[in-house]
Amino acid sequence: MMVHTFTALGQYLAADVNSGAVHVLDKLSYDLLSHIEGPMGEELPEAVAAQLPQYRREELAECWGELLELQKAGLLFTDDEYLDPEAAMALPKAAVVKALCLHVSHDCNLRCRYCFASTGDFGTGCRMTMDPETAKRAIDWVIEKSGKRRNIEVDFFGGEPLMAMDTVKETVAYARSLEKEHDKVFRFTITTNGVLLSDENIDYINREMSNVVLSLDGRPEVNDHMRPTVNGKGSYDVIVPKFQKLVSGRGTKDYYVRGTFTRENLDFSEDVMHLASLGFRHVSVEPASGPLDDPFAIKEEDLPQVKEEYEKLARELMGRKDVNFFHFNVDLKQGPCVIKRLRGCGAGCEYVAITPDGDIYPCHQFVGKEEYRMGNVYDGSFNMDISGTFANQNIYTRPACRQCWARFYCSGGCSASNLLVNGDITKSNEVACEMERKRLECAIALNAIAAGMGEKGNTESNNTDCNQCEGCASC
Numbered sequence: 240m241m242v243h244t245f246t247a248l249g250q251y252l253a254a255d256v257n258s259g260a261v262h263v264l265d266k267l268s269y270d271l272l273s274h275i276e277g278p279m280g281e282e283l284p285e286a287v288a289a290q291l292p293q294y295r296r297e298e299l300a301e302c303w304g305e306l307l308e309l310q311k312a313g314l315l316f317t318d319d320e321y322l323d324p325e326a327a328m329a330l331p332k333a334a335v336v337k338a339l340c341l342h343v344s345h346d347c348n349l350r351c352r353y354c355f356a357s358t359g360d361f362g363t364g365c366r367m368t369m370d371p372e373t374a375k376r377a378i379d380w381v382i383e384k385s386g387k388r389r390n391i392e393v394d395f396f397g398g399e400p401l402m403a404m405d406t407v408k409e410t411v412a413y414a415r416s417l418e419k420e421h422d423k424v425f426r427f428t429i430t431t432n433g434v435l436l437s438d439e440n441i442d443y444i445n446r447e448m449s450n451v452v453l454s455l456d457g458r459p460e461v462n463d464h465m466r467p468t469v470n471g472k473g474s475y476d477v478i479v480p481k482f483q484k485l486v487s488g489r490g491t492k493d494y495y496v497r498g499t500f501t502r503e504n505l506d507f508s509e510d511v512m513h514l515a516s517l518g519f520r521h522v523s524v525e526p527a528s529g530p531l532d533d534p535f536a537i538k539e540e541d542l543p544q545v546k547e548e549y550e551k552l553a554r555e556l557m558g559r560k561d562v563n564f565f566h567f568n569v570d571l572k573q574g575p576c577v578i579k580r581l582r583g584c585g586a587g588c589e590y591v592a593i594t595p596d597g598d599i600y601p602c603h604q605f606v607g608k609e610e611y612r613m614g615n616v617y618d619g620s621f622n623m624d625i626s627g628t629f630a631n632q633n634i635y636t637r638p639a640c641r642q643c644w645a646r647f648y649c650s651g652g653c654s655a656s657n658l659l660v661n662g663d664i665t666k667s668n669e670v671a672c673e674m675e676r677k678r679l680e681c682a683i684a685l686n687a688i689a690a691g692m693g694e695k696g697n698t699e700s701n702n703t704d705c706n707q708c709e710g711c712a713s714c
Contacts, residue, residue, distance in 0.1 A: 247553070250685040258314055258317040260309075282389035311666035336588075349467065351466045483518060496519040501526075505544050529660070547703070571690065587626050601626075
């Protein structure tokens with residue numbers, strides 16, 4: 240049983256961890272609930288009342304009764320009834336691959352200073368692109384490994400995938416040609432830095448890609464410092480007009496502009512608002528992550544400023560409909576299904592990355608780490624031991640997650656980030672976790688305010704027993 244009490248955007252809030260219920264409170268209710276470990280009994284304990292001498296006992300007793308009613312309604316101090324441990328351990332055996340990250344290019348025409356992929360070659364010293372035959376083998380492989388699942392996601396990634404545009408086009412055409420025969424539906428995404436976005440490429444992407452991720456870090460001075468071209472010049476003026484043209488032609492199709500903030504621009508709310516001023520509605524600006532000696536990665540000593548900046552950004556976005564900040568998206572009424580919450584991103588079991596030579600890794604951030612190589616599409620191999628290890632990384636098996644109020648929102652965090660910082664995929668990156676928890680607090684507050692939950696007693700629950708697994712496109 241766990242209830243998380245917190246303040247954000249001038250609101251007193253509580254989140255019941257296991258039910259997903261969110262409560263907007265007055266100061267009395269907040270102070271009282273913050274002193275309750277739960278579960279609540281019928282009568283206000285004298286020991287609790289003694290800790291709140293600023294309130295009359297009658298006030299506290301009345302408030303206790305109101306909170307008790309929420310507990311009886313299953314909205315406070317609820318038990319975790321999502322999944323028993325035996326069922327959790329059985330989940331990896333049932334997993335099927337449902338998404339590919341196709342590294343069609345291990346080369347890039349930018350030289351981003353914080354690049355986890357070593358400016359495109361993933362630390363191999365060998366720049367290369369994927370030939371169409373390897374890409375087709377990857378499509379055949381995922382069709383085989385996807386079992387009865389109908390919906391398959393394919394992300395074109397790099398390096399810079401537009402440097403292998405012929406392979407992208409052949410892959411899409413090949414996958415489409417197999418859909419009816421195998422009863423599959425492919426959804427394609429492409430991530431690009433925009434340098435090679437010609438009118439032809441824009442038209443193709445807007446026609447064939449269900450989603451597109453556009454890499455841009457924000458203000459011109461920030462972007463050009465971090466994302467220079469091969470000759471050291473800034474990329475902002477080259478790519479922004481192309482991104483604007485692409486977005487203007489997307490209609491209702493998904494896209495988002497994705498940036499990275501580092502220790503050198505901890506005032507990243509300014510970058511988010513700058514991106515919004517360019518006409519980009521869907522924006523994500525994410526923290527750089529890396530080992531302790533990484534000069535760009537966010538450190539523990541940066542957390543107070545980062546948290547203040549998230550709060551500042553949330554205030555800026557309050558009431559605005561023209562900006563959708565990715566990390567402030569949270570559904571207070573219904574979150575993802577239990578299995579999705581347990582598997583998180585699905586790296587290594589439901590999602591894999593495939594390199595230009597056909598090697599298979601748990602995700603794009605593990606590429607080049609030989610100990611995590613899972614197989615190759617040419618011989619059909621797939622190391623189930625490694626897959627099982629990753630599938631077993633969930634909110635019940637990670638010690639830090641079991642005690643964290645945010646576990647059902649984040650689904651356990653990022654294994655690659657854990658490895659980068661701690662050298663162990665099972666050990667949570669606490670700096671990343673702290674940022675995630677603050678983002679969630681801001682997101683919950685924003686959504687509660689938007690839903691009109693400003694009075695004491697207003698609650699929303701995200702109990703997730705949706706009973707729609709059969710044919711569900713999201714899992």
